Amino acid sequence: MRKYLLLLATALLLWGCKDENSYLKTVTGKAGEVIVVLDRNNWTGEVGNSLRNTLAIDYPMLPQKEPSFNLINISKTSFSDLFKIHRNIIYFNIDEKVTQSGVFVRRDVWAQPQIVITVEAKDSQEASELIQNNSQVIFNAIDQIEKERIARSSKKYEESSIRSVVAEKFGGSPYFPKGYSIKKVTESFIWASQETTSTNLGILIYTIPYDGTEFPTMEKIIAEQNEVLKNNVPGMFPNSYMTTATAETPIMTPYKYKNKNFVEIRGLWEVANDYMGGPFVEHIMYAKEPGKLLVVEGFVYAPRYKKRNYIRQVESIVYSFEWAENFQNK
Numbered sequence: 001m002r003k004y005l006l007l008l009a010t011a012l013l014l015w016g017c018k019d020e021n022s023y024l025k026t027v028t029g030k031a032g033e034v035i036v037v038l039d040r041n042n043w044t045g046e047v048g049n050s051l052r053n054t055l056a057i058d059y060p061m062l063p064q065k066e067p068s069f070n071l072i073n074i075s076k077t078s079f080s081d082l083f084k085i086h087r088n089i090i091y092f093n094i095d096e097k098v099t100q101s102g103v104f105v106r107r108d109v110w111a112q113p114q115i116v117i118t119v120e121a122k123d124s125q126e127a128s129e130l131i132q133n134n135s136q137v138i139f140n141a142i143d144q145i146e147k148e149r150i151a152r153s154s155k156k157y158e159e160s161s162i163r164s165v166v167a168e169k170f171g172g173s174p175y176f177p178k179g180y181s182i183k184k185v186t187e188s189f190i191w192a193s194q195e196t197t198s199t200n201l202g203i204l205i206y207t208i209p210y211d212g213t214e215f216p217t218m219e220k221i222i223a224e225q226n227e228v229l230k231n232n233v234p235g236m237f238p239n240s241y242m243t244t245a246t247a248e249t250p251i252m253t254p255y256k257y258k259n260k261n262f263v264e265i266r267g268l269w270e271v272a273n274d275y276m277g278g279p280f281v282e283h284i285m286y287a288k289e290p291g292k293l294l295v296v297e298g299f300v301y302a303p304r305y306k307k308r309n310y311i312r313q314v315e316s317i318v319y320s321f322e323w324a325e326n327f328q329n330k
Helices: 002-022 046-055 124-133 135-156 160-170 218-232 308-319
Strands: 033-037 070-074 088-094 102-107 115-121 181-186 189-195 200-209 241-244 251-257 260-272 277-286 292-301
Touching: 033 046, 046 070, 046 088, 046 124, 046 135, 088 124, 088 135, 102 124, 102 135, 115 124, 115 135, 124 135, 135 308, 160 181, 160 189, 160 200, 189 218, 200 218, 200 308, 218 241, 218 260, 218 292, 277 308, 292 308
Parallel strands: 033 070, 033 088, 088 115
Antiparallel strands: 102 115, 181 189, 189 200, 200 292, 241 260, 251 260, 260 277, 277 292
16 A cells, blocks of 8 residues: 555656646747846956857847847846746856856746756856856857747747648748748749738748769859749849848858758848848758759848847748658647
8 A cells, every 4th residue: 555655646746747847937038038147246247258258249140240149137136036937047156155066057947948057156267167168058058949939839830831832842841830921832942931011031942953972062052042043032123133142151051950961051142133131041951852952041131120030030940841751740
């Protein structure tokens, strides 16, 4: 009997933990915001500078400079329940009594989907060094969950009819949120967009040739890409069309994400013979069709607004791409 009571108690405890977690509040705060719980002296000193050099650096390849994240400093005494449900939190415990120094990353502590990063250090110098030595871990943890929140929303409120069309043509597709619609379809090109009177968020999916030997250089990819854009994405005026801007050289980086290998290119686009432009991000991977590479590209046109949060939105859609056999249920 004692054994069964113990098993029952354990089951109830596990059920209670699961139930408690399922009732966590939804996070608050704007996209790209990070609450930093740190005393004022350290915030204005070396510790704060190290954190700003990690998270407030310029977001890559935007027409105008914008920080990667907006940092909001509050003191420990001001860290009330109101702030504990914020989406991104960095909490500093700088105390000579600290026994285990380090940077600790946790999820869904007071709300969901939430990231809480705790920096435990004996003094300010150690805290600053911990940030510098773990800068990529800190940046990636926050950057990743920002993308995941958007991707999760895209799947929950999905325009599934677009995914069906894309998957039938290319063997896989991103997850498109409500508000997107198909703008153009050809034999090897699909354009889906979410347009308002002042913004245009676009996703382009298309193939480019691949000879099956070495992976092409960025210059080769851009040249093939420009040909596709010229033929499929016209501007408002005769002989105007989307192309890759040459004012800044795009950035090409190899990645592996969720067992997918791809190359990411970030850059700026413009319209030839017109004055439109903005940022883009794209993933290039081996297509299902032999002799082809698949390009999944997101671009932003928002001339009146800052672009960082918009490019993160389309980037999250690009990141959500899955081959049809791996499609997830919502």
